[in-house]
Amino acid sequence: MPASRHTASAFLASLPGLLLMLCLSLNSQLVEANTRLGDSTAPQDLYGLVDFLADPQGTLTLDDVRAANAPFSASLTRRDLSFGYVQGAIWLRLPLQSEASETRIWRLELNYASLDEVRLYDVGADGVRESRSGDTVPYAERSIGHRYPVFEIVLQPGEQRTLYLRVDSRGSMTLSGGLMSLRDFEQHSQNGYLVHAIYFGVLIALGLYNLLLFLALRERPFLNYVLFMFAFALSVLSLNGLGAQYLWSQAAPWSNRMLPVSLTSAALLSVVFARSFLDTRQWLPRWDKGLLALCIAIAAAVLATILLPVQRALQLMSLTGLIATLTLLLTSFVCVGYRVPGARLFALAWLMLLTGAVLLALRNFALIPSNFLTLYAMQIGSGLEMILLSFALAARFNELKRQREAALQLNEQILAKRVTERTQALEQANQRLSELALQDPLTGLANRTALQQHLDQALARSVRRNELLAVMLIDLDGFKPINDQHGHEFGDRVLAEVAQRLRQYLRDADLPARLGGDEFVVICENVQSAEHARDLAKRLLEGLDTPMYLEDRAVRVGASIGIVLSHGSDDATTLIRQADAAMYRAKAEGRNRVQLAP
Template identity: 75%
Template sequence: MLVARRHTRTSTPWLLLLLYLLLPNAWATTLLNDTSTAQDLYETADFLLDANASLSLDQVRAADAAFTPANTRRDLSFGYISGVVWLRLNLQSNAERLLHWRLELNYASLDEVRLYDIGADGVRESRSGDTVPYAERAIGHRYPVFEIVLQPGEQRTLYLRADSLGSMTLSGMLMSERDFEQHSQNGYLAHAIYCGVLIALGLYNLLLFLALRERPFLNYVLFMVAFALAVLSLNGLGAQYLWPQAAPWSNRMLPVSLTMAALLSAVFARSFLGTRQWLPRWDRVLQVLCLASALAVVATLLLPVQRALQTMSATGLIVTLMLLITSFVCIGYRVPGARLFALAWLLLLSGAVALALRNFALVPSNFFTLYAMQIGSGLEMILLSFALAARFNAHKRQREAALQDSERTLEKRVTERTEALEQANQRLRQLALEDPLTGLANRNALQQQLDQALKRGLRSHAPVAVMLIDLDGFKSINDQYGHAFGDLVLAQVAQRLRQYLREMDLPARLGGDEFVAICEHLPSAADALQLAKRLLEGLDTPMYIESRSVRVGASIGIAMSHRADDVTSLIRRADAAMYQAKAEGRNRICLANAPTQGPGQPGSGLG
């Protein structure tokens, strides 16, 4: 009995295999067990094109012979086509326990996918797709996913009816429940990282815009928002998390958002590259491109979805190519940031071209072509952030340079104002210490300078000579020719005082026709008399003013300082000597006596 049972167990698999080989269409049946790996639909499914979308399930089952193995095509990407596509899979379990498998189509933009799971218990129907509300999907997932349950030894036939106005991409996998969970988690993790990078970059550049108020940062954030919506729609995450109940809108969200992203990318390029400043003619081309992109956005809202998707692909490709050419032109003109911009858009262009070619079924559908836009855009976003960061640093350096220039300008202005103020103060001091008519020192300056000269004389034990000069005959000139002419005579007298006195001597005007000269470093009274004589001779020389010849004389009183002298006493003694000179006949010099003889006493005279 035991031997018979062993024989039965040994022969059962062979009988199943023989039965499998003898069944009709047995070559298309996929055997599944506990250790089976994931099955690619390209290797296991057959397809049938229903151009008019008119076949029912019964008609399709009756037309089994019309199905074609999928591996006779390059892949299961049919591009933009009319009608629907049917896929058929024959499955059989050779496991000894219940099997739970998942059938996933890894393209979220399929409008509606219906699964007809046919077995001995009848037909199990379920549906999914981006036009199906999330709550009504067979399994809650961003992709169309269906549950396949197989009893031990059970054979089932799966019919998938795919209907989509977009690109008909039916690549997918049949995998065990455990493998699907791991595969799904990895996919969600990758998209979470991608979206996290977009959010971080968007917030970073938004903060930069709020801080700097520069339009390129805002345009970049708007571009990222539109592009993020397109990516969320493309990957099915938008329909799962953002608009789970807006099924009809979900079908149109991808072309609208991606075309809007193309428009905003052109706007961003104009502001970032500064084409209005650097390339005015090329900027007009970009303006036309922006206008055309705006019209394309409107078209994606109004056209049928399939035409809208085709418009999206064409617009994205054209805009990306034009911006890449623009960046190369800007590199030639040495526009700041153009190199990083060109590299960023080259990466995005590669992704856009790969996705567009896949959508038109011109290249195989695989991981790279399916996620080319995300890969290229992720790298592009990072590079553009680097470019904006470089722009921020350049802006910071410009602000610092401008601040330094402002500080230097302010410092220069402060210096100029200080110098002007100092000059004004000096001018005021000069006006306070200078006679406005003759330019000589006035009475205040005379007292200050004489006081300092006396102090220097005490330190050096050298006398200071003070000459008090009163003009002779000036009153008659003033009365005859007028005060204006008299002022010219006084100015001429002042000029002669400067001419005949030494450079170190200080001439001053007391007022009227009285002048004073402070003379230091005269060894003796004889030297003072000699200097006064030279001055008297110079003053006695005729003056030619306004075609008139006039002549004035002078009475000069000299006082030599001694220790007991101060400013007042010294001038008083010189004044007394001057009056003595006038009393002796004018136009002469008189030397005052020393203070021991009493101030104001007459001294020696010199005619």
Template identity: 70%
Template sequence: MPADRRACAALWSWTLALGCLLGLLGALLTNPAQADTRLDERTAAVPLYGHVDYLLDPRDEWALDDVLDASAPWRPSSERRDLGFGYVSGPVWLRMRVVSHAQTTHSWRLELDYASLDDVRLYDVGADGVRESQGGDTLPYAQRSISHRTPVFEITLAPGERRTLYLRVSSQGSMTLSGSLMNLADFERHSQVSYIAHALYCGVLVALGLYNLLLFLALRERPYLNYVLFMIAFAFSVLSLNGLGAQYVWPQAVPWSNRILPISLTLAALLAMIFARSFLDTRQWLPRLDRVLIALSCAAALALLGTMLLPVQNALQTMSLTGLLVTLTLLISSFVCVGYKVPGARLFALAWMMLLSGAVLLALRNFALIPSNFMTLYAMQIGSGLEMILLSFALAARFNELKRQKEAALQLNEKVLAQRVAERTEALETANRRLRDMALQDPLTGLANRTALQQQLEQALARSQRSGQLLAVMLIDLDGFKPINDQYGHAFGDRVLAQVAERLRYALRESDLPARLGGDEFVLVCETVLSPELATQLAQRVLQVLGESMSLEGQAISLGASIGIALSLGQEDATELIRRADAAMYRAKAAGRNRIELAPLPD
């Protein structure tokens, strides 16, 4: 029996020991802790990820004493992909154990990379008690523990000292808690590089903004002004995002400093819509797309109002969704405009691809869907910087293209105008010729009138005088025309005169000029007449042609003519020559009509 009792006691002892071991193991598994982080003068920057534990406090019910308790549910950060928690309710606690292996008392800097964290408190717990520091963008800049654009805290350790760092972070925005612990010299170098990079970025924005503002003042092109307004709104959002705004522009703007980011970025989205409509001129090129952009602009305006009234976390989520929607819509619109060959659409599309890439990375990081690193943390700045530069090039390309199109249109208009002027000039010349012809033509017969006869006869006299060849002027008066005119009327008589004019053209040579003096009197100017006999023969032919019967309106009409011929070698004027021919014609009438009378040459 004693042996059995000893066996039972041993079994009980082993069972109890095994239970204690399992309990301790369970406690270790449920409350894991990171090993101490060793620090010395040569320690490089230590990232928080992998070296801290985290604790979620969704109901905001944990105080420092609670998290110091051994039963607090801490989890190692190595279980997570990174320290990006997205939009969560309540604070997030981080715990980091550090021990100094430096030879002397040394200072380190603990920095969180994301400047838009609202409230960050550091509880530095050691043997001497608790040291409390505070940072975050809702705290006036002058009250921050370390004057810096991001939450930064000083950690001072004596040689061999061991301390535990507790970070309590609460924010209405994305809980991006990536950061590093580094020595003072590394921190200063890191800060200088980051400030220089941000200064260069802001300098580019300022330079582009001023340049395009000057272009607007010089050219009065509305897209340049819309671009500058978009850049101003976007610059405020970037200043809020990287912490420079709270440091330099609005250091005392609490509590509005927490809303500047969603308000400015949503305003930038609205102004981007306005800029895109003016830049792409969708009202002219794509009216249907223009109506879509107007509707989206109204939605962006409502979202802007929401960012002013909604809780900050909802405002930030509204900002992210609005930015993504606007950027994606403008990218699709730019591709459509590229298809329609809208000026500057290609560079516009490329610029918005850059911004969309940055906005997508930023939004996905804010929602903790992708890791938080340098690229995703500064994706918006990188994408927007490239976008601003490309948009500036796009504005220049658009201006040059529109200038080229205007010049081409102007040249086309000048060409059309020149063609119209030429056509009008030709029409005027034709009209003038017709007017001259009408001024020199007899309207009834189409023969030369009295004015044309005077001009042609003077020129013929000058040629006759130079050449020494005879010039014959025949004056014809119709015999028997008055009874026909009286019997059949003036209209019938006019048709008879027109027939007489046709017969005169037929009887004469091509070089001869028939003219009508008026009534039933006609004049023939015949140059290069070799002899008086030839002039008489020509007159005989005319008399024969006119004597032939003509049929008009069923009536057989017969006419005769008395012809007086005056010859000249150019020594007299036209009036005298016609007077002599007229006298010879009257002698022909007096001698019995329907005959020819030749006036002798003057001495």
């Protein structure tokens, strides 16, 4: 027994024994450790958090991978979570524990859209929650409606759950992603959609611009450029999951094959565009025959991507894209030596695309890490390429543009002058018509239409500013005898004089309007109190009661004024009706006075 103890102590004291015990201890901690999520946990990269298990035959079940002896490996043992083109399925395991003070919603995202099917098994004390996503899953059936495979994780305070992801894909097994709170995910998702919106906005603008140039100049390179851009845009839509989300959401099986078909078609159209742009038939006849043969080969590859298994189609797509890009880059360098117009910009543009295509292909084969640069390399390279190609097309026809510029300039000046004159005349006519439509022709005051518009706006301002609004309805006293005695023409002059006095004795912000006949309405905003409104009305009475001297005649008219106050909660029709009732009470009490509505 003492000898055994001595042997054990010697072993533990030895350096190899200590290292072994330390490794076993760390491995045990890694296996049992949970990812702890608190109230303010920042977004977490899945690399380093998850364990992975390869299933080459794709036959393992959830019970198999939950077994204690399931051979999961820590993701830190790999460079990243990009597995390349592999057979079968890949399982990811992520144990979670909530340290939040309340129920929290988290989002798990795999940021590669071209994964066929992703199943999530969310295991907790309440059992297993199963959901799925991926580009072969109809959009309506995905766990979360998104261009990427995204899943929702709900954690109660202190709850422990273990997530098992089963990924099956014929394409590249790129399983990079993140775990983040709902708020962080929404911001992250919005930023991603914004980047793609800018990218496709640039493509659409360039495509429409060059399509218009084709329609105007009837030059074939412009049309070939637009067709190439269209096919390439479809491939990028498929690559980033936007096509499955917005264009072919109900065609899930086709969505899985759309990427190799569209990208290989784009390679074919790029060679067709290069032949017409560089005019290789004239400048490089031998190279042109080689490019023609390449077109035939790529056309066969397009057909093959439709018929082959998806994984083979994707591999053929990557190979075809690289061959076409390298061939066109070499062709453009030769054309630069022959001083072909636009060849320099064409070579630079294709170098940008080649860089993006190489990075994407190397990432798909798991030869370089999967990160933001390699994930979006194709978009970045192709965006620069499309812009440079557009510049190259413009430079090619620069001479023709200069020849037409002088003649067009004169015509444009004449046209601009005529347009300016017509626009000014039209604005003046519209302004005059607008004034007439809102103005009483006799008094120049606002008419019923203008009154209604202004009163509605004043009521809204009254509510917003919490101010008191007064509506006054004025009916002239003694106007009918004047009209009968002196005639309607003289009566019209009296009404015009009344309108002038209303403008004179009202505040600048108040609106006088003619309701009809000898009735007027005044809208007074920002009234301090009922007494303030009475004072304004009495001021009007005093102004109207002053004798009028018209055509060597002196006449005098009074007025009965009804007032209603509002904080903006009433409608315009009700206020005018209440003011009218108050005005009739003023007449009943002896005329030439002010009556406030109750």
